[in-house]
Amino acid sequence: DVKVTQSSRYLVKRTGExxxxxxxxxxxxxxxxxxxxxxxxxxxxxxxxxxxxxxEKGDIPEGYSVSREKKERFSLxxxxxxxxxxxxxxxxxxxxxxxxxxxxxxxLTVL
Amino acid sequence: TQLLEQSPQFLSIQEGENLTxxxxxxxxxxxxxxxxxxxxxxxxxxxxxxxxxEVKKLKRLTFQFGDARKDSSLHxxxxxxxxxGLYLCAGGTLGRLYFGRGTQLTVWP
Numbered sequence: 303d304v305k306v307t308q309s310s311r312y313l314v315k316r317t318g319e320x321x322x323x324x325x326x327x328x329x330x331x332x333x334x335x336x337x338x339x340x341x342x343x344x345x346x347x348x349x350x351x352x353x354x355x356x357x358e359k360g361d362i363p364e365g366y367s368v369s370r371e372k373k374e375r376f377s378l379x380x381x382x383x384x385x386x387x388x389x390x391x392x393x394x395x396x397x398x399x400x401x402x403x404x405x406x407x408x409x410l411t412v413l
Numbered sequence: 414t415q416l417l418e419q420s421p422q423f424l425s426i427q428e429g430e431n432l433t434x435x436x437x438x439x440x441x442x443x444x445x446x447x448x449x450x451x452x453x454x455x456x457x458x459x460x461x462x463x464x465x466x467e468v469k470k471l472k473r474l475t476f477q478f479g480d481a482r483k484d485s486s487l488h489x490x491x492x493x494x495x496x497x498g499l500y501l502c503a504g505g506t507l508g509r510l511y512f513g514r515g516t517q518l519t520v521w522p
Contacts, residue, residue: 306455311453335509337512342514343514344501344512344513344514344515345456345501345512347509347510350509352508360509392455392456394455400443400444400446400461400503400505400510401446401458401461402446402458402503402510403458404448404455404456404457405455406453406454406455407453407454407455409453
């Protein structure tokens with residue numbers, strides 16, 4: 303079975319802090335994705351990556367950056383956390399882009 | 414702009430009832446996925462359909478992809494409380510997925 307793990311299930315940070323969200327997959331998938339999920343807005347794509355050291359902007363990249371130094375690991379970085387970044391963050395991986403396997407999510411609260 | 418519209422947004426039914434949820438778009442997709450998400454967890458892939466008119470069955474769940482590959486439906490027969498969850502459709506095109514906002518299904522015993 304595909305396993306996607308995220309470093310934290312719950313995280314509380316202060317405004318202005320730098321925040322790292324880590325995602326690791328164990329199935330040698332080429333593609334990895336970061337989404338945020340908010341009530342009434344659904345899943346919105348932040349960034350994705352088709353290969354190591356490659357990244358593509360999604361629909362809402364502002365305020366975020368990503369890093370993919372190794373195939374299995376895709377990190378989402380909030381350079382200076384703000385309260386409007388309070389959300390559920392979901393990481394996914396896939397062989398083909400269209401069958402994505404999700405991690406359990408990180409619920410981030412920015413105070 | 415939401416590429417995929419799901420309806421209804423909320424559905425609350427009794428155990429044993431049948432239901433259908435819809436996923437509609439004006440765009441053509443190369444594939445369409447359905448996911449189910451439980452509270453506090455990530456979405457879990459249920460099915461992928463790729464051919465216009467395709468029908469797939471997963472126990473009591475029947476998935477259909479529209480002939481024009483713009484829409485899909487999910488039909489559940491004899492719903493059970495274990496079917497409760499957020500059902501998300503996602504259309505694949507241009508190397509990524511576009512998600513609908515979901516249908517929140519609650520099945521009461």
